[in-house]
Amino acid sequence: MTKLSVNINKIATLRNARGANNPNVVKVALDCERFGAQGITVHPRPDERHIRYQDAVDLAKVVTTEFNIEGYPDQRFMQLIREVKPAQATLVPDPPNAITSNTGWDTIAHQSMLKDIVAELKEIGTRVSIFINPEAKYFEPAKLTGTDRVELYTEPYASNYHPNREKAVKPYVEVAQLARELGLGLNAGHDLDLQNLAYLKQQIPFLEEVSIGHALICDALYYGLENTIQMYRRQLEI
């Protein structure tokens, strides 16, 4: 089974537009779970333009599915993980001013740093995933960091899906097999949507989790949150 973790960053973007607490991200997270989400993902950024660090603290108290916190492992992120102890921490190499995540780790250049961070996170008791591009050279070094999982950065798959989905998925299928051989668990995320999700799942049936935010929240404007979550879940059952 591939779990659907709903990224609620965009709910916080909407809330922050008016400064009060509507929509309430904690309530939305609980509703996502009630509607079928098997995990909740947040990615607090240093400027707190959407999810705030305090949101992650508040969410951790009530989320009963898998809570996944993504981010660059600076001191504030590590302090948050120590305080919240989420089920999973996903390490992303974004600089502080990144508009959104746009690449995975260079696990060769940053192997020693990642190894130390992974060890610290595992000491806390949090499963670790490393955000990674679909390039074979990064997988063995990723394994050597001690990480439990890797998360495939799927933006290139998503943007190449419509012109040629077979070509778009090919590098992902190759590295997914490699990850499997290395004993790395496999997550995927970024720009997955109702059109491209089922094919990715068909080609990589052993995906453990996808985290989806932007497209899912956009779809919810038309279909409603409950329907939308069910529609995404169905894509993963194919």
Ligand SMILES: CC(=O)[C@@H](O)[C@H](O)COP(=O)(O)O
């Ligand atoms: C790692 C990843 O792909 C997601 O966290 C994505 O970047 C969402 O972040 P934003 O909501 O800030 O775009």
Ligand SMILES: NCC(=O)COP(=O)(O)O
């Ligand atoms: N890890 C990816 C994620 O959480 C959501 O990415 P997106 O669906 O908002 O592009």
